[in-house]
Structure formats: structure tokens, C-alpha cells
Amino acid sequence: MSEEQGGKKFDPAEQFRGVREAYMDVWAKAMGEMVNTEAYAQQSGAMLDAYLTVSQPFKAALEKAMVNALQQLSMPTRPDFVSLAERLTNIEMRLDDMDNKLDRIISGIAKPPIPQSSRTAAAKVARTAKKNGRKEAR
Amino acid sequence: MSAETTEANQFVAMQKRLQTLTRVMTTPAPIAQTPKELVWTLNKAKLYRYIPQVPKEQRHPVPLLLVFALMNRPYILDLRPGASFVEFMVKQGYDVYLLDWGVPGIEDKNLKFDDYTLEYMPRAIRKMKAISGAEEFSLLGWCIGAILTTIYASLRPEDGLRNLILLTAPLDFSLKEQITFARWTDEKYFDIDKLLATFGNMPPEMIDYGARALKPVENYVSNYLRLWDNIDNPQVVESWAAMNTWVTDNIPLAGAVFRQLIVDLYRNNRLMKGELMIRGERVDLGKLRANLLAVIAEGDHITPPCQTEPAVAKIGSADKEIFRVPGGHIGIMAGSGAAKRTWPHLNEWLAQRSK
Numbered sequence: 125m126s127e128e129q130g131g132k133k134f135d136p137a138e139q140f141r142g143v144r145e146a147y148m149d150v151w152a153k154a155m156g157e158m159v160n161t162e163a164y165a166q167q168s169g170a171m172l173d174a175y176l177t178v179s180q181p182f183k184a185a186l187e188k189a190m191v192n193a194l195q196q197l198s199m200p201t202r203p204d205f206v207s208l209a210e211r212l213t214n215i216e217m218r219l220d221d222m223d224n225k226l227d228r229i230i231s232g233i234a235k236p237p238i239p240q241s242s243r244t245a246a247a248k249v250a251r252t253a254k255k256n257g258r259k260e261a262r
Numbered sequence: 263m264s265a266e267t268t269e270a271n272q273f274v275a276m277q278k279r280l281q282t283l284t285r286v287m288t289t290p291a292p293i294a295q296t297p298k299e300l301v302w303t304l305n306k307a308k309l310y311r312y313i314p315q316v317p318k319e320q321r322h323p324v325p326l327l328l329v330f331a332l333m334n335r336p337y338i339l340d341l342r343p344g345a346s347f348v349e350f351m352v353k354q355g356y357d358v359y360l361l362d363w364g365v366p367g368i369e370d371k372n373l374k375f376d377d378y379t380l381e382y383m384p385r386a387i388r389k390m391k392a393i394s395g396a397e398e399f400s401l402l403g404w405c406i407g408a409i410l411t412t413i414y415a416s417l418r419p420e421d422g423l424r425n426l427i428l429l430t431a432p433l434d435f436s437l438k439e440q441i442t443f444a445r446w447t448d449e450k451y452f453d454i455d456k457l458l459a460t461f462g463n464m465p466p467e468m469i470d471y472g473a474r475a476l477k478p479v480e481n482y483v484s485n486y487l488r489l490w491d492n493i494d495n496p497q498v499v500e501s502w503a504a505m506n507t508w509v510t511d512n513i514p515l516a517g518a519v520f521r522q523l524i525v526d527l528y529r530n531n532r533l534m535k536g537e538l539m540i541r542g543e544r545v546d547l548g549k550l551r552a553n554l555l556a557v558i559a560e561g562d563h564i565t566p567p568c569q570t571e572p573a574v575a576k577i578g579s580a581d582k583e584i585f586r587v588p589g590g591h592i593g594i595m596a597g598s599g600a601a602k603r604t605w606p607h608l609n610e611w612l613a614q615r616s617k
Contacts, residue, residue: 141491148487152479156563159475160442168475169451176453180460202368209369213305220304220385227392 279493286489290511291503294337296349298360302389306364309386311393312348316355322616324424325357325394327387331406332378333469333515335508336362338596339404342504347595350605354613359390366516371462373516376541379414387421400425400612401552404595405565406523409433409533412550412573417543419551425615426552426579427608430591432565433547433573435531440566442476447524454524464520466512476563505596534573547573553581555611557594557604564591583611 158164187202194201302309314321328348330336339360340348351358361383366373390399399422403411408431415426438444446452457464474481492498515523532538538545556574558567567586574584587594587604594604 144487148479148484152477152484155479156477159478160445162445165445165448165451168446169453173453173456176456176460180456183460206369209367210372216304217381217385220302224385224388224392 275494279490282493282499283490286499286503286506289503291342291500291507293342293504293507294340295343296340296346296352301359301393302386304382304385306366306370307382307386308362308364309389310360310362311390312352312358312360314355314357315352321355321357322613323396324398324400324616325359325390325396326351326400326402326612326616327359327361327390329361329383329401329403329407329411330363331404332363332366332410332519333406333464333466333513335511335513336360338508338592341508341596342500345501345504345596345601347600347605350601351609354609356612356616357394357396359386361386365513366463368462371458371517374518375410375413375522378410378519379417380541383410383414384418384421391422396422398422398424400427400616402427402429402608403431404429405432405591409523409527412533412547412577413538413540413545415552416545416547416550417540419549423552425612426550426554427612428554428556428570429595430559430562430565430570431556431573432527432569434534434569434571435528436534436572437566437568440568441528442563443472444528446472447528449529452524454521458517458521461517463514463517466514469515470510470512473564501598505592508596534576547576548578550577550579552579553615554579554583555608556582556584557608558584558586559591559594560586560588561593562589562591581615585611 191201191203297313298310299313300308301311328336328339330339340346343349348358348360363378363382387399391397401411401415401423403409403426408428411426412428412431412433414421415423435441435444438448447454489499489502492502526532526538530537533545533547536544536546554574554577556570558570559565560567571584574582585607587599589597589599589604594600
């Protein structure tokens with residue numbers, strides 16, 4: 125089907141693609157403009173509203189029936205699991221805070237020991253403070 | 263060559279194309295392959311640390327935390343080897359962490375911006391600081407992740423945040439005629455109470471439809487034609503498959519945060535007006551002090567440039583830069599030009615501020 129044209133193969137599919145791309149660009153631009161109109165927003169909103177109006181009562185009734193049925197069978201219901209999950213998250217948060225505090229304590233303990241000279245100086249200060257305290261007490 | 267042989271070859275080629283097409287359309291591509299370890303969890307949220315590939319002495323001392331949107335999977339940042347922002351940054355010597363929000367269940371329908379920014383993020387950051395040993399850190403927020411990081415950075419400016427990178431950040435909602443989502447979610451047409459009363463969370467199918475319907479021809483027709491046109495090119499096919507895996511892997515959005523997004527931001531623009539309240543604290547963009555890089559996608563139809571530029575002007579940081587990149591909302595970070603344009607600039611900007 126293809127033929128040589130000045131050293132370059134003639135490809136009808138390429139031409140078709142060119143036309144197609146041009147058409148797609150025009151179509152895409154038109155659709156892009158269309159979805160950004162008040163009319164489209166209104167229509168899509170109305171469709172969603174209609175869907176929710178129909179489905180919501182069925183969904184609510186089904187959920188209620190399911191909760192009743194599970195309660196009759198002494199089985200946990202979805203709200204029970206939801207409340208349990210929320211409590212677990214709170215426990216997780218508290219554990220996370222405790223984990224952080226523990227990390228800080230451990231890193232504090234693991235700090236390098238105070239050098240001998242500083243330790244002697246600190247002990248001296250403590251001894252003096254103790255002596256002064258005793259004097260004040262007398 | 264005889265006519266019969268030619269026809270047989272054409273038949274084999276067509277069969278191969280159809281096999282490739284079936285595989286790509288039905289099998290998830292291998293994604294998110296950069297080695298990582300799980301270092302923290304809270305509810306559905308997970309904090310990952312990517313295994314460093316550069317010796318410690320050559321690494322940047324300031325760790326980087328990536329925060330993606332709530333309604334998509336974060337592995338778009340680590341799509342596939344050779345086309346992964348995470349892989350690129352790890353190789354540049356960053357200590358990279360990723361906060362994956364996970365998939366909210368119905369038990370998470372009451373999660374709000376308040377919880378994500380003041381319960382989850384500070385804890386994840388605390389863990390990152392403990393692991394890295396650094397007091398300062400960098401944050402990168404993309405899309406809704408940029409809203410979360412901006413709120414956090416404004417409320418907790420003293421928390422050690424040194425650098426903040428915002429990618430396609432939807433912060434200003436004043437120019438409603440340029441924001442298609444704002445038009446669709448206008449209270450005249452969109453009953454958010456009814457929607458959330460029915461579903462609890464925002465269903466992923468609706469989020470997906472909303473994102474695709476912004477550019478219906480490109481997303482529903484051209485995208486597949488592009489695959490068919492390049493079906494014999496393995497590189498294009500693998501890239502397309504990875505992106506398709508991410509695009510079709512949608513998750514719900516917690517109901518309460520969706521309500522905040524629509525009512526507080528899209529309808530009332532409370533962040534820009536300085537009226538957004540998070541746990542009783544007013545979010546003041548002027549209090550944000552971190553060095554700021556805002557990346558704007560010039561062809562972004564989800565977050566048009568007008569949603570970021572005015573907000574950057576309001577942010578109180580002394581060091582601010584806006585970087586405009588040709589491309590779309592996702593393409594600037596995961597498209598074919600990302601590795602040539604966006605990533606090198608992010609690295610250059612961050613490296614200077616991570617010493």
C-alpha cells in the first residue's frame with residue numbers, strides 16, 4: 125500500500141493519524157469548555173442528587189435492618205466496630221507518645237558519662253550546698 | 263516475500279499487540295520499588311524511610327518528608343525504577359521519608375484537617391527526627407498534601423521546619439470561574455450533606471470520575487489511543503502501564519476532611535481569608551517562616567496556577583521562590599520531562615538549604 129515519495133515512505137496510516145489528532149484536539153477543547161460551564165455543573169449536580177435521593181433511603185433501611193438482625197443474633201454490628209476502631213486509634217496515639225517518652229529517657233541514660241573533673245566539681249558544689257543547708261536548719 | 267507470509271506476519275504482530283494490550287489493561291505494573299523500611303504507624307498512616315544509598319558523610323543532614331494527597335496513593339512519587347522522584351532524591355544523598363495516609367475506612371469518616379495536621383503529622387515528624395537525629399527537616403507537600411503541609415507549617419513554625427516545597431498547591435479559591443471543581447461543588451448544585459449521609463466517606467469512584475471528567479476526551483479516549491499508537495514500543499508501554507496502575511488505584515477520602523475541603527476552602531476560601539480554624543487555632547499564612555519553593559504546573563487543570571501564586575505572596579517566609587514548569591498536575595513530577603526539569607531544580611534548591 126505504501127509508495128516511495130522523495131526517499132520517504134508514504135504511509136496512509138500516518139495521514140489518518142494526523143487528521144485524527146486534529147479532530148481530537150478540537151473535540152478535547154470543546155469538551156473541556158463544556159464541562160466548565162454552569163449548565164454542566166447544574167446537570168451533573170441534578171444527576172447526583174437524583175441518584176442520592178433514590179439510593180439513600182434504601183441504603184439507610186438496609187443498614188438499619190442489618191443492625192437489628194445482628195443485634196438479635198448477639199453479633200457485633202458495624203457501629204460497634206467503628207467505635208472500637210476509634211478507641212484503638214486513641215490507644216495507639218497514647219502508646220506513640222509513651223514510646224517517644226521512653227526513647228527520650230533511654231537516650232538520656234545512654235548519654236556519655238560526665239568526665240571525672242566535672243563530677244568532682246559537681247560533688248563539691250553538692251557538698252557545700254548540703255553543709256549550708258544544715259547550718260540554716262540549725 | 264509472498265503475500266501469504268506477509269499476511270501471517272501481520273497476523274502474528276496483531277496478536278502480539280493484543281496480548282500486550284490485555285496484559286497492560288488487566289495486570290498492575292510493578293511500582294514503588296525503591297527499597298524502604300516501615301518506621302512508624304498510626305491508624306492507617308505509615309511512615310516509610312527509604313534506605314540511603316549514599317555514605318553518611320556525603321548525605322544532606324536535613325531529612326526530607328514527602329506528604330502526598332489524601333485521595334490518591336503516594337507511590338506516584340516512586341513510580342518505577344528510572345522514573346522515580348524518591349529514587350532520584352535518595353541518590354542525591356537525601357534522607358527521604360514518605361508519609362502514606364493509607365486507606366480510610368468508615369471508622370475514619372470523622373477525620374479532619376485538624377487530625378491530619380495536628381495529630382498525625384507532628385507524630386510522624388517526631389519519629390523522623392528521632393531516627394535521623396536531626397532537629398531540622400524539610401517538607402514536600404503535593405496537591406492536598408500541600409494544603410496539609412501549609413497548615414502544619416503555619417501552625418507550628420517553631421517545630422524545626424527549615425524548607426517547605428509545595429507542588430501544585432490549591433490554596434487560593436477566589437477565582438472560581440477558573441477552577442472547574444469550584445463550579446461543580448457550588449452549593450447551588452452539590453449537596454455535600456446528602457452525599458456524606460449516604461456514603462460516609464467520599465467514594466473513590468466519584469473522585470476518579472471528577473478528576474477524569476475535567477478533561478474527558480484526553481482521559482477517556484486520547485489516553486488509550488496513545489497506548490495503541492505506541493503498543494510496539496516497550497518503553498512507552500511500560501511507562502503507560504505504571505501510570506495507569508496509579509490512576510486506577512483510587513482510595514476514598516474521609517468524609518469530614520472532604521467537607522472541610524469543599525465548605526471551608528472551595529466555597530469560602532477560608533485559608534486565604536485567614537479564617538480557617540484548626541483545633542481552635544487560626545491558620546495565619548503570615549506565620550509560616552520556612553524557606554519556600556512553590557512549584558506551579560502551567561497546564562494544570564486540577565489546580566490552576568491562580569490557586570498558588572496569590573497564596574505565596576501572603577506567606578510570611580523571607581526566602582520564597584515560585585518555579586513554573588510546563589506540564590500538568592501529575593506530569594510535572596511523573597511525566598517524561600520531570601527528570602529533566604522539575605527534579606533537578608528541586609534538588610538544587612533544597613541542597614543549598616540543607617547544609
